[in-house]
Amino acid sequence: MTEASKRKQVLDKLRQERDELRLQMELGKAEFREEWAGLERKWERLEGRLSGAAGEAREASGEVGAAFGVLAEELGQAYRRIRAKLG
Secondary structure, eight states, X not given: OXXXXXXXXXXXXXXXXXXXXXXXXXXXXXXXXHXXXXXXXXXXXXXXHHHHHTTSOGGGHHXXXXXXXXXXXXXXXXXXHHHHHHO
């Protein structure tokens, strides 16, 4: 599996979790709205980095990959934390 396909798989999983949580957030608890807004900003940064990575030089791809990994992990942990609080 290539790095690009691994990143796409991670992004697809995060997108699905994000969509499910967004629906729960709309139906649910106001206490999470501020945290959710911060996560949405991170999500936009993650997507922007991925779309910009395609056009970057090969040398920079390692840096983009590392940044992607950190941001994806932050989002995943935050989504799991919110899901646990909602459940």
